[in-house]
Amino acid sequence: MNNSNNRKIKRNNSILSISSLILILIMFSGFTFAENETNETTGTNLTLDFDNDSYNFAIDCDDSNPNIFTNMTGYLDVDGDGFAIGEFTVCTNGTLPENYYEQSIIGDCNDEEGLINPNTTEVLYNNIDDDCNPATLDNLEVSISISKSEYDIGEEVSYIITGTPNSNVTIDLESPNNYYDYQANYIEQEMPIIDSILTTSKIGDYTIKVKLSKGEYFEEANATFTISNSIRTNIEGDKDLIIGEELEIEASASGGVAPYTYSWNLDDGNVKTGSSITHTYSDGGNYDVILTIRDSQGNTKTKTIDVDVDELYDVTFVVKDLEGNLIKGVEISADDVSGTTGSNGIIKLSLVEGEKIIFAYKAGYELFEMSKDIDEDQSIDIRIKTTDTTAPKITLSKSSIDTDSGDAIIGYRVDDSSKVSCTLFINEDGSEWWNEKETQESITDIGEFKLTGIESDETYYKIECIDSEKNSAYSDIGNIRYVKIDSSKSDESKEYLDIIELELINIKTLDIATSKVYDALHIKEALQVAKKDFANYDQRMYSLLNEDCIGTSCDNRDFEIEIEELDNNLDDHKEKTILTLNILNDKEIIDYPELNDVKNVLEPFLKSINKTLTDKEFEKLAEKNYGLQSYQNIILKIYDIEVTYLDGDIEKKTLIIKKLNINGSSSSQKLIEFIPEYLSEEVEFITESKNLGEHMFEMDSDLDEIAYIIPLRSNKEDFKPWTMLVDESLPSRTPTGYFIFNLNSKDSIKSIMLISIFLILISIRLLFYFDIHKKLNFGKAKKDFHQMNMLINDCLDYLDAKDYSKAVLIYKEIRMSYEKLDNNVKSKIYEPIIKLVEILNEDFIKKNIEQNNKSILDNILPKLSADLRNKFSPSIEGKR
Incomplete structure (x- = not known):
């Protein structure tokens, strides 16, 4: 209790002392900072001295101890041998403490032993670094290694000794019970020492001891090994006897040190010696005969054999x-x-x-x-009993089995006087039979085999039965027809039917632009075909699953092929039939080929038909074909589309649609679609075409539209798939300069006449060309002709969409544009406009018949017909 109070008093006094000290320091510091000089930079009081030794705390290295106040540098040398372990700074009273010196040499490796320093002469091999130099030889080294740790009797033991060269080496062998006295001595021996021990014929553990020495210093190393019992024996002779029969056995030994002795303990009180012995047992029973073999070194080995003597x-x-x-x-x-x-x-x-x-x-x-x-x-x-020679009679329950699961049960009946064993044999290709199931034993009447995992279209089987007298027989050959039907396909087809029917309804609500693309790709038609095929598939599958058509009544039908064809057709629709389509971007282009464009098409065209022309002939043919292009009007529509197929795959493509209006083409002219070379391998024609090679395709000149698909392109500006009328026949020949000026000189009058005719023809042709060109203003006329065709096509599109009011608005624009046309253009566009008005009339009549509005039919239609006659007929009457 008192001790506890004392501890509390001491702790309180300590706390009080520290608190008082802090308070005095604060008061003193405040007073000193107020009264005394301070450091201008840090504001520190330079005269503060805690231990009152006249050294303020700024310069005192320990301002808590008045006996020390300054730092000094000294060398630490504990053993005083003039070599220090290092230089150190210590806080002192102006004098270096004990073991520190103002001057010394650094480099002592042992500062506790004065005789160990760099000035000491190294004593070799004493295991001490006397001169603090690791390079000098301080230690002796020795080691011994042997090839393995266990040896047979008499086997040579090799060893290798390594160590400090030029040393004395002593080798001793420690053997079991000091059986061997082996020793070897080497004087001033070089290393390594390689030697062996030959006398190892005693079983036990051995140790090779090595001692390496130089003068009074030495080092030792050991290696241990074992000599195992390697004696082996072989005993020959009949060990199964009948009572009264003599036992004859012989033994041989190896693996020890010959010669050997043999001792037999015969387990009936008798012991015999020698490598071979004979013995007769008087009683039957089992005897453990023990053979003991001893070699010349006293090593022994025992082996026990079992001798059975029967009554x-x-x-x-x-x-x-x-x-x-x-x-x-x-x-x-x-x-x-x-x-x-x-x-x-x-x-x-x-x-x-x-x-x-x-x-x-x-x-x-x-x-x-x-x-x-x-x-x-x-x-x-x-x-x-007498032998049975009658073979079993085997009857199959069914001669033909049909399965749609790959499993089949083959039943049979056996008639025989004894139990039989039956085996099922299978044949799939009509050549080799094999055993399919394990043999069924002890069949007396009825049996069955169950087959699983049948995959072949038709499998043949037969059953062999063998009775106890080895009489065997085969059954008739039966067959298993495998019709693989996947009923899940039927459910899947119903799902696709629902999807297709819904999309066919959605198609009716599409806008005009999208409808054009759907029509060009024949999406509606493809979906209708797919709908029909899916419905047929479902109906056919239902028939296969539920009707009695599988079996002998359908022997001539291959159901596997029928089902495979149905499945393949279904898969084709999933992968290739477009379900929905989105237009990502569209662009309309009206462009006319220049003469160079015609040449670029004509040259590969001639190459594709293996036709060769001279340069002049080619130029003339190019000009002729350039003129042919005025007979056609082409509007190019480019659509970037994203299509979704029935199987859900999405693909982005570019659809090309060309509206054609060709006037006056002849049978000698071909309609050629020229695809840029970099796209020719990737184009997929919707319109029927013939590949001519050289990235050209021949189209039917009676077509009013061409459509095909190319991979999606980000830039369509450079895409120019020209559609051109091409005529391979050269224009009518005219006399050439070469022909005229190479006439015979005697025909000069004829030459002059021909030259005159030639000049007149050229003049007439030039006059005709300039007159026509002037009147038609060819470039503008062609553009106007295309523009009118575009308007007519737009009007027809609105009529197809049953938007009659918009079609009439387009028709009004045609009327206004017609007034501004050149008469030659009017004559060309007249027939298409007349056809358009006829269609307008028909649609107008149908529309109003549906509305049962007879008054409109009576009043407006005649007016529209009269308007047509009044508007167009007078202006072109003289031009037709």
């Missing part, structure tokens, strides 16, 4: 048939003992004791077999 018993066999009649000449056998019954049907055999398999056989009788334990003299009665 012999007299067994009498009496053989009868099933009616009890004794049978002569029946052979009885057990192990290697046999005999034949006499006229009384009896035979006596001496049999060794134990479990025996006994056989009785005679020609014309079934083989008899039985198991019997022979442990005494006894008599055994045997009954045998």
